[in-house]
Amino acid sequence: MFGFSMYLNEDLSSEQQAYMEKLQQIGFAEIFTSIHIPEDATGPMERRLKALGQFAQAKGMNLTVDLSADALARLRLSFDDLEPLLAWGVTGLRMDYGVSNATIAQVSHTMQVALNASTLSAQDIAELQQYQANFAAIEAWHNYYPRPETGLDERYFIEKNQWLKEQGLKVMAFVPGDEALRGPIFEGLPTLESHRHVSPFVAAIDLENNYQMDKIFIADPGLNKTTCQQFQAYINEQVLLLHARPMTEDAQRIARRHTNRPDAARDVIRSMEARGQSHGSIPPLNTVERPRGAITIDNDNYLRYKGEVQITKVNIAADPRVNVVGQVIDADLGLLDNCRSNQVFEIIWEEV
Incomplete structure (x- = not known):
């Protein structure tokens, strides 16, 4: 299953709307976004998230948000009541540092939860079981790595994924884009370092065939026309162009x-x-x-x-x-x- 990323540094433009429409028509089924809210930007960020959520709802797509506890508070929301987020079109939260396993377990009964695949431990799994988490709603998502030389090593990646799948979790990884790269470094956003300067389609097929990823997301906010055509032929007809x-x-x-x-x-x-x-x-x-x-x-x-x-x-x-x-x-x-x-x-x- 393939997904893409769309970031909310500014209001969604007509070009971004057209890009999302194209990927949805190709067969991409999920959207990822990340929210880190400066104190003076709560209003614009709420408006942008609602616009993205409205698009996802209209297209029947899942929308997962990387959102810290502080950012949630600035939106005047809390983990105790996520109904407003669901109403906006958000279907999942990516949890990381600072969120307790008790809270994660609680959220898993309301919406999808993506946990950090690299830091998830056996103790975390045991605590989530203790707090009666809904494991059907929990997935393991790897990070992307903007700085060159910091992407994951293949051997570590394989060993970690094997353990995660033994826990019954679906696993997701990112590949870079090839048209609009995300700043401030503009060096691609791969999970594996070996994918940093590789075609997004080649990297995605590599993840699917050789690492058995359940989900693959484009981390950068842009794919060129040729790459879109390759994804379209593969997703809809299983043909390699x-x-x-x-x-x-x-x-x-x-x-x-x-x-x-x-x-x-x-x-x-x-x-x-x-x-x-x-x-x-x-x-x-x-x-x-x-x-x-x-x-x-x-x-x-x-x-x-x-x-x-x-x-x-x-x-x-x-x-x-x-x-x-x-x-x-x-x-x-x-x-x-x-x-x-x-x-x-x-x-x-x-x-x-």
């Missing part, structure tokens, strides 16, 4: 959807549909080295394999029987290792 540069006219032979074979190869992605179709003669052309991401067609010299379409996952030497017709762009190379057996993919040729 791979953008590539054509290198020969033969590239147009394979301008359609393909399926990686069920017996997935180690070194290449093999199109299940291409071989056996009527291609006519395919003379040798551009039979050069095949770097990772090379898109190839087997030529006449490969006899019964003529017409087979492959994408290389590793660097492979030149072969006079294999024509190189294109190259996956650098931003999408990370998708190759996530194109598993029976995965449908489509090559989108970029204009030269």
Whole structure:
């Protein structure tokens, strides 16, 4: 399940409204926002939160707010009565430091609760059980890390997530955006440091396939048009869009959807549909080295394999029987290792 973030530093603009509309139509189902209220900004923040909540309600989306006890008090609200927040469209609270487990347990019977995945301990779980928390309403959410070099280590991430899932909790992590990055550092907002400068779509697919995340949120407030198209194809049709540069006219032979074979190869992605179709003669052309991401067609010299379409996952030497017709762009190379057996993919040729 995918979600996105929208911050309330200013009133929602028409551009932000359009962006949220687009993501909701694509299939994003939840919104995250964070509220830290200066003493002189309570009125504007309340107005902005209500506007965001109204949007979420109208679209049937969940809205989770990272909101401290102090910020709650400045909104003239308390954990003892969250009905006003529910009326505004808020469906969940992200709890962190300073909120007792007794209070968390109490809130879990009113709305969804997101706890800090990194700091949640066995003692916390025991206390929540003691206070009869509604664990069906509790999830574990990782942080995002604005400062470079501070994102999580993969080994720690795997071990922590394994423990969290053993407790019966759903787990969420963030990936960065790629159009509007959040200040003041503007270096992306990933959970994993390895995702800091990676395409948001590549990072999201990596989290889903290799870390079994239950929820994945875009932490920065913007995705570009190309990335939105990739999410749309994946969420609605489970198709990976791979953008590539054509290198020969033969590239147009394979301008359609393909399926990686069920017996997935180690070194290449093999199109299940291409071989056996009527291609006519395919003379040798551009039979050069095949770097990772090379898109190839087997030529006449490969006899019964003529017409087979492959994408290389590793660097492979030149072969006079294999024509190189294109190259996956650098931003999408990370998708190759996530194109598993029976995965449908489509090559989108970029204009030269």
